[in-house]
Amino acid sequence: MALLIPVLLLVGLTRAWWLLIILALLGVLRWLGLRGWALGATGILLWLAAAGAKWRWPESILSSLIAWRVETMLITLALVVLAVLFTLLLRYLHSRSAELPQSGPGLTPLRGAAQVAPPDTRPSDDELMRYARHIVLRELGGPGQSKLRKAHVLVVGAGGLGAPICLYLAAAGIGRITLADDDKVSVSNLQRQVIFRSSDDGRLKAQAAAEAMRALNPHVEVTPLMRRITEGDADLLRQFDLVLDGTDSFAARAAVNKAAVLAQVPLIAGAMSQWEGQVTIWDPARGAPCYACLFPTAPAAGLAPSCAEAGVVGPLPGIIGSTMALEAIKLIAGAGQPLRGRMLIFDGLWGETRTIALHPRADCPVCGGSGHSVSG
Numbered sequence: 001m002a003l004l005i006p007v008l009l010l011v012g013l014t015r016a017w018w019l020l021i022i023l024a025l026l027g028v029l030r031w032l033g034l035r036g037w038a039l040g041a042t043g044i045l046l047w048l049a050a051a052g053a054k055w056r057w058p059e060s061i062l063s064s065l066i067a068w069r070v071e072t073m074l075i076t077l078a079l080v081v082l083a084v085l086f087t088l089l090l091r092y093l094h095s096r097s098a099e100l101p102q103s104g105p106g107l108t109p110l111r112g113a114a115q116v117a118p119p120d121t122r123p124s125d126d127e128l129m130r131y132a133r134h135i136v137l138r139e140l141g142g143p144g145q146s147k148l149r150k151a152h153v154l155v156v157g158a159g160g161l162g163a164p165i166c167l168y169l170a171a172a173g174i175g176r177i178t179l180a181d182d183d184k185v186s187v188s189n190l191q192r193q194v195i196f197r198s199s200d201d202g203r204l205k206a207q208a209a210a211e212a213m214r215a216l217n218p219h220v221e222v223t224p225l226m227r228r229i230t231e232g233d234a235d236l237l238r239q240f241d242l243v244l245d246g247t248d249s250f251a252a253r254a255a256v257n258k259a260a261v262l263a264q265v266p267l268i269a270g271a272m273s274q275w276e277g278q279v280t281i282w283d284p285a286r287g288a289p290c291y292a293c294l295f296p297t298a299p300a301a302g303l304a305p306s307c308a309e310a311g312v313v314g315p316l317p318g319i320i321g322s323t324m325a326l327e328a329i330k331l332i333a334g335a336g337q338p339l340r341g342r343m344l345i346f347d348g349l350w351g352e353t354r355t356i357a358l359h360p361r362a363d364c365p366v367c368g369g370s371g372h373s374v375s376g
């Protein structure tokens with residue numbers, strides 16, 4: 001009824017008596033039981049028929065009732081249809097996001113999820129539009145997006161892997177992201193660390209990356225931590241649902257692994273050199289091996305050179321880091337089969353991928369092969 005007054009005003013001002021006739025016809029059809037899409041489609045057909053009659057028989061009595069030009073009629077129809085579609089889309093997204101999650105399907109709920117959840121506010125219209133492509137995914141939907149929003153993750157290292165990890169996690173709407181790195185941006189980083197600009201040269205990586213993430217998505221909370229993660233950081237790691245390790249030395253990875261095993265937090269790890277990279281999830285608390293199960297001792301000097309020594313092709317960290325961000329989203333939302341106990345190996349030079357199974361080692365010095373940490 002509230003719509004009737006502006007419509008009548010429009011009809012009176014523009015002498016669009018044909019519009020009144022169409023509305024009257026639709027009213028009768030509605031009274032006869034026609035509803036929803038069928039009623040809308042009938043309205044569009046009547047409108048098009050009026051425009052067609054005006055165009056075909058401009059001199060007829062019927063056309064004299066239609067004061068509007070044919071172009072105006074068609075443009076108005078297009079605008080009305082667009083407005084209706086937009087309203088329906090918003091309504092649909094609201095209804096999908098209203099289904100709040102109970103627990104992760106097929107997955108052990110991630111540690112700490114209950115404690116870190118921010119207040120259960122309804123997502124804003126901007127968030128609904130921003131995450132629309134997630135919300136329509138069957139495996140994510142409103143509940144999955146809501147889990148991403150409540151998640152708290154730690155990214156270790158804002159280098160080649162950290163750059164795509166941070167950008168994609170922020171863009172995906174991971175509610176709270178902490179980024180640890182004590183390094184500064186240098187020009188030689190810019191060939192692959194796409195989160196930085198040339199003007200960031202000399203700035204602290206954690207700070208510059210946090211700014212880029214906030215600029216990309218103001219709905220996520222980013223905390224830069226200007227220091228390294230050591231094996232004594234188990235208490236810190238316990239605050240997170242999961243950790244992503246983008247460091248590039250044995251010592252740094254072993255330290256993050258030790259802390260993650262003690263904290264019983266899943267650790268998504270990526271590594272790469274030259275043209276090849278790997279991704280897996282170290283998670284002894286849930287049956288998967290830890291880093292030390294496979295690499296208990298440091299490699300001999302020169303056997304595992306860093307990116308600075310051996311070189312790395314620019315887009316490779318993009319592929320490996322994005323895969324790590326994808327695993328994080330899967331793990332948080334409980335979608336698909338995460339790379340737990342499996343390692344994905346990507347060979348960029350030959351364009352090949354393969355996956356190998358990984359098993360815990362009973363005599364692992366860090367996790368003891370069954371998730372019971374024996375050292376700290």
Ligand SMILES: [Zn+2]
Pocket residue numbers: 284289290291292293294360361364365366367368369
């Ligand atoms: Zn182990």
